Amino acid sequence: MKSKGKMSVAVAAVLAAVSLAQAENLVIDGSTTVGPIAKAFAEYFMKQRPDVNVTVSESGSGNGAKSLINGTCHIATMSRPMKDKEKAAAQESGILPIPTVVAMDGLAIVVNPANPVQGLTIEQIRAIYAGNIKNWKELGGPDLPIVVVSRDTNSGTYECFETLVMKQEKILGSAEYVGSNGAVRDRVRTTTGAIGYVGLAFTEGVKPLPVNGVAPKPETVIDKTYPISRPLFMVTNGRPKPGTAVYDFLMLYRQPDGIKIIEDVGYVPVR
Amino acid sequence: MGWLRNNAEPLFEASARPRPALVLSGRAAWGRRLAALAGRALLGGVASVSLLAVLFIFVFVGRDAWPFFRSRGVVEFLTSVRWYPVADPPEFGCLPMFMGTALVTLGAMAVAVPVGLAAAVGLSDILPFGARQALKPVVEILAAIPSVAYGFFALVVLAPALQRNGGRCLAAAWWAVAAPLLLLGAVVLSDVLSGWLPSARARAAARWTLGLGLAAAALWGVARVGAALAAVQLPSGTNALNVSFVLGLMALPTVVSVSEDALQAVGRELREGSYALGATRAETLCRAVIPAASSGLGAAVILGMMRAIGETMVVWMASGNAAQIPRPWYNILQPVRTLTATIAGDMGEADHVTGSDRYHVLFAMGLSLLAIAFLCNAASEAVVRRQRRRLRGA
Numbered sequence: 297m298k299s300k301g302k303m304s305v306a307v308a309a310v311l312a313a314v315s316l317a318q319a320e321n322l323v324i325d326g327s328t329t330v331g332p333i334a335k336a337f338a339e340y341f342m343k344q345r346p347d348v349n350v351t352v353s354e355s356g357s358g359n360g361a362k363s364l365i366n367g368t369c370h371i372a373t374m375s376r377p378m379k380d381k382e383k384a385a386a387q388e389s390g391i392l393p394i395p396t397v398v399a400m401d402g403l404a405i406v407v408n409p410a411n412p413v414q415g416l417t418i419e420q421i422r423a424i425y426a427g428n429i430k431n432w433k434e435l436g437g438p439d440l441p442i443v444v445v446s447r448d449t450n451s452g453t454y455e456c457f458e459t460l461v462m463k464q465e466k467i468l469g470s471a472e473y474v475g476s477n478g479a480v481r482d483r484v485r486t487t488t489g490a491i492g493y494v495g496l497a498f499t500e501g502v503k504p505l506p507v508n509g510v511a512p513k514p515e516t517v518i519d520k521t522y523p524i525s526r527p528l529f530m531v532t533n534g535r536p537k538p539g540t541a542v543y544d545f546l547m548l549y550r551q552p553d554g555i556k557i558i559e560d561v562g563y564v565p566v567r
Numbered sequence: 568m569g570w571l572r573n574n575a576e577p578l579f580e581a582s583a584r585p586r587p588a589l590v591l592s593g594r595a596a597w598g599r600r601l602a603a604l605a606g607r608a609l610l611g612g613v614a615s616v617s618l619l620a621v622l623f624i625f626v627f628v629g630r631d632a633w634p635f636f637r638s639r640g641v642v643e644f645l646t647s648v649r650w651y652p653v654a655d656p657p658e659f660g661c662l663p664m665f666m667g668t669a670l671v672t673l674g675a676m677a678v679a680v681p682v683g684l685a686a687a688v689g690l691s692d693i694l695p696f697g698a699r700q701a702l703k704p705v706v707e708i709l710a711a712i713p714s715v716a717y718g719f720f721a722l723v724v725l726a727p728a729l730q731r732n733g734g735r736c737l738a739a740a741w742w743a744v745a746a747p748l749l750l751l752g753a754v755v756l757s758d759v760l761s762g763w764l765p766s767a768r769a770r771a772a773a774r775w776t777l778g779l780g781l782a783a784a785a786l787w788g789v790a791r792v793g794a795a796l797a798a799v800q801l802p803s804g805t806n807a808l809n810v811s812f813v814l815g816l817m818a819l820p821t822v823v824s825v826s827e828d829a830l831q832a833v834g835r836e837l838r839e840g841s842y843a844l845g846a847t848r849a850e851t852l853c854r855a856v857i858p859a860a861s862s863g864l865g866a867a868v869i870l871g872m873m874r875a876i877g878e879t880m881v882v883w884m885a886s887g888n889a890a891q892i893p894r895p896w897y898n899i900l901q902p903v904r905t906l907t908a909t910i911a912g913d914m915g916e917a918d919h920v921t922g923s924d925r926y927h928v929l930f931a932m933g934l935s936l937l938a939i940a941f942l943c944n945a946a947s948e949a950v951v952r953r954q955r956r957r958l959r960g961a
Contacts, residue, residue, distance in 0.1 A: 440802070441802040443802050443803045448888070448912045448913070449652055449653045449913065450912065450913055454653075455653070458653075466651055466654060469648070469649075469650075469663070469889060469890055469891035470889045470891045470901065470902065471889055472803065472805060472887040472888060472889050472902050473887075473888035473889065473890075473904070473912065474888065475883065475884075475912060479884075482722070482723075483805070486723075486726065486727040486730065486804075487726075487727075487730055487802075487803060487804070488730070489802050489803075490803070
């Protein structure tokens with residue numbers, strides 16, 4: 297799943313500078329959320345094309361965009377669309393950023409199977425995580441304090457939740473933080489009053505709730521009716537020409553092996 | 568020294584006698600001195616490795632902590648309760664983590680110190696030799712269990728158990744601790760009170776009636792509190808209580824081992840002397856052995872405490888990691904977050920460039936932990952030294 301990025305940017309910058317000097321290098325920089333896809337693609341790609349050396353660094357979407365604009369990477373991975381400011385900066389340096397949606401990211405809101413609550417709205421979820429709703433009875437459930445479970449602030453999952461659900465609100469202080477999707481699931485499974493959020497692949501043994509009336513499923517994530525979902529981008533300078541390494545790498549997301557890789561790292565392929 | 572010289576001088580004066588075998592030629596003596604010097608240098612080097620290691624840890628952690636203090640200052644770090652390291656703008660209030668560490672450590676000590684000291688006294692002075700031989704390795708096995716196994720136990724077994732039967736667990740623990748203590752207190756109190764009566768018969772009667780009355784009152788009080796505790800509902804089992812208990816268990820072998828060694832080191836002579844003066848076993852233990860071993864017992868407690876402060880895996884898995892100060896502050900039924908767990912949990916991604924302060928704040932926490940450990944050590948040294956002086960003076 298969305299594993300932690302470890303490469304320091306200093307190393308990434310040096311690698312990028314070195315590798316651009318040679319022809320058969322492919323440099324990828326950007327989001328820690330898209331990073332796992334890029335890394336798994338790179339591993340697969342280098343097996344297929346031993347002549348190409350792929351370097352993946354995870355310095356955040358903003359830094360990915362910056363690298364693309366500065367010409368220090370071929371593909372910028374981003375978990376959000378480019379901002380107008382970034383587009384303007386790209387135009388100034390003669391770069392034409394073309395985004396490609398390679399996968400979708402969705403989070404399921406999960407509760408204990410014994411919890412009778414049938415669904416929540418985004419606003420209710422935000423109120424729960426901000427500490428404004430503290431008991432399930434306020435949501436038509438039993439008289440039970442809500443135990444708020446969150447992923448650690450390091451994870452792409454946390455970042456996704458914060459961006460799509462919390463907006464500007466802050467998660468309450470008494471929220472419990474755990475280190476992985478599996479740990480969220482275990483806490484929710486064993487705790488009657490708990491609520492948590494996990495990647496779509498981690499809902500076994502817990503009860504995923506419909507949000508705004510839409511159940512979290514790959515189909516609803518792809519057609520964007522499920523509200524806690526977002527597209528993941530790979531941005532290139534111009535449309536890559538068929539036959540180039542960049543093109544082959546980018547198009548992996550449409551191939552059966554690439555689709556399997558995307559599912560393996562916990563995202564929803566766009567097909 | 569003086570004695571040596573007085574004995575040695577006549578040897579060299581009497582030059583007419585044959586040279587004794589032990590006096591070496593100049594060259595051999597020089598070689599021997601050199602070898603001694605080399606040996607001393609080697610041992611000195613080995614001994615200073617640990618010193619250098621501590622020094623370098625301080626230097627390197629401090630070097631990475633400095634940028635945080637320079638850009639954010641110390642006030643927010645130590646006094647704010649708002650911990651939002653990835654928000655924009657970020658907030659780095661670490662007071663909840665300091666409080667969490669303190670609370671969890673105090674809880675662990677509340678478990679480990681009474682149990683550990685009692686077990687050590689039992690092992691060293693009360694239990695028969697065979698039982699000691701069998702029990703000590705078992706206690707030491709507790710130290711060999713990896714901390715992630717303890718964490719797993721806390722998360723998978725203890726937390727759900729606390730959620731399901733939290734009140735009953737609390738009540739059982741309360742009974743186990745309070746009932747024997749209060750009964751003992753009732754017996755002692757009735758003994759003391761009846762001692763004021765003039766006649767022996769009145770004393771005996773008063774002792775019995777008072778003792779029974781006080782014991783009944785104590786049991787009634789214990790039962791009332793126990794019933795109140797049994798009704799407590801714990802919404803979440805990953806809390807300070809859970810972690811305190813498990814950390815106490817983990818600190819137990821340290822406390823038992825070190826304090827048992829300290830009690831053994833007191834020696835047979837003191838015990839036999841005490842018995843010879845007519846003291847009972849209890850008097851010998853309480854008045855002679857434990858005071859004589861008290862510096863070692865203090866060291867055992869400090870070592871156990873350091874174990875609890877420094878433990879990371881268990882607290883990361885089972886403390887809930889909620890960056891809050893429980894309300895009220897001593898409420899150990901709420902989730903807390905410790906310094907160690909924050910460092911472990913946030914290190915993975917805290918990236919040099921995008922979250923500069925976020926990276927360095929972890930080193931600031933590490934530096935705080937080092938400082939706490941340093942202060943604990945210094946305090947224990949001071950206590951031990953004072954105790955030793957007091958004993959020598961007495």
